[in-house]
Amino acid sequence: MKKIIKYVTWDILRNKIVLVYTVILLITSLSVFGLEDNATKGLLSLLNIILLIIPLVCIIFSTIYIYNSNEFIELLVSQPLKRKTIWLSLYTGLAVSLSLSFFVGAGIPLLIYHPNILGLLMCVVGVSLSIIFVGIAMLAAVKTRDKAKGIGVVILLWLYFSLLFDGLVLFLLFQFADYPLEKPMIAISALNPIDLGRVLIMLQMDVAAMLGYTGAVLKEFFGSTKGIIFAFIVLLFWIAMPLFLSLRKFKSKDL
Amino acid sequence: MGGKNNNMIIANNVSKQFGKLKALDNVSAICNKGECIALIGPNGSGKTTLIKSILGMVVPDSGFITFKGENISHNWLYRDDIGYMPQIGRYPENMTIGQVLDMMKDIRSSKKELDEELVIQFGLKEILNKRMCTLSGGTRQKVSAALAFLFNPAVLILDEPTAGLDPIASEFLKAKIIKEKEIGKLVMITSHVLSDLDDLITQVIYMQEGKMIFLKTIEELKMDTGETKLAKAIASVMLKN
Secondary structure, eight states: OHHHHHHHHHHHHTOHHHHHHHHHHHHHHHHHHHHOSSHHHHHHHHHHHHHHHHHHHHHHHHHHHHHHTHHHHHHHHTSSOOHHHHHHHHHHHHHHHHHHHHIIIIIHHHHHHOOSHHHHHHHHHHHHHHHHHHHHHHHHHHHOOOHHHHHHHHHHHHHIIIIIHHHHHHHHHHHTTTSOOHHHHHHHHTTOHHHHHHHHHHTTSGGGGGGHHHHHHHHHHHTSHHHHHHHHHHHHHHHHHHHHHHHHHHHTOOO | OOOGGGEEEEEEEEEEEETTEEEEEEEEEEEETTOEEEEEOSTTSSHHHHHHHHTTSSOOSEEEEEETTEEOTTOOGGGGGEEEEOSSOOOOTTOBHHHHHHHHHHHHOOOSOOOOHHHHHTTGGGGTTSBGGGOOHHHHHHHHHHHHHHTOOSEEEEESTTTTOOHHHHHHHHHHHHHHHHTTOEEEEEOSOHHHHTTTOSEEEEEETTEEEEEEEHHHHHHHHTOSSHHHHHHHHHHHO
16 A cells, blocks of 8 residues: 555655646745734735635645556555555655645645644644535535546536635625624534634634624633534534545545 | 366456447356467457456456456455456666566565576566567567566466567467467457467357357367358358457
């Protein structure tokens, strides 16, 4: 298994798109930290950028990579290898190389400019999101045979997680404005890993005060150790679930 | 032929359905050591599905396949004895030929001696540093063929092996197939270029619409149809069906 991971990771790291992704992240983070003299402002801008870019790049790149590797996967299946080994190797290769380019592009500048718990937390969230969206992409790719349809599906998924979900939550909040929704908001934030990451990081900053009473409730929960543990369990669940489902499908798939 | 120990692959009432299409319909066949079997049939007759079932890429709906007497479902180690050359070989784009060969050697990690005859004959040694994305279709076919033979497998499964190869490479490959057949290996070939198969094969499996119409030795087939060339014999079979 290690051998396939090594070759797949090597192949992806030499891909030009991944190199461009790393460089763009690097330029963005360096310029954000260079331009803003207020550290929190810089972090917030970077947070919004990476929460948009990471899922998009990871989900689309991974999907296209899996579709393009179709014949290669067939070749691997014809070798004396378990299907589980093949799928997990591809997953690990994608997750490792995309996390690595996030870490080089945004993680290192973050740790240089913010060598504190906040910078570290952002790194962890970024890496988790990279891994989560690789998993979601692989699930979509194994479920849909047609490449164009598969890419369409993952773009819709990205739209849902990045934009539509927030719209839905806002809609809910306005519809049920008369009810106390602060506590359910915690549960709802667990339904979207991007939101969870955002909440987790913003509550470590002073800006949480601007979120009003909801912010106070969220801060009370996610500010505590219990809350942070809860958030990480949910993130782990988001990593494990798509991977488990895609693996189950791949094991019985006709190639 | 046909002693019990000679049986390499046995397919038993294998059926597979893709949606409404019956890709395989109750196919049964016995393939023995030292045979070179041609899978022939019109497009979409289920040849590739049969090959993929043997390789475990397609899971049959009913029936079973055994390899050296062992059922292949949920088994993967048996593929150590199979060399497969796909119709279209595509490899990770940024890897070089050398890396692809190394990777396969790593994956197989077999103690058997490597058979690099085709690697040398195809001149792949000189272009080991070329990246896969820069290769022509024919060169990729050469890589696929060399990989199929590299690990000295007991069974060779070749899907359209000569399509896209230049005449010299094609001759090298044919000579290699004959050589392997003569040392007792089982070779299965699908091809539409029947003239290529004439001096290679000993048996013919003819398929149509997922059904196996017959499995005959080449002599039987020629006798039954009264033709001396495989291409003509098959043509007369196709007309009859």
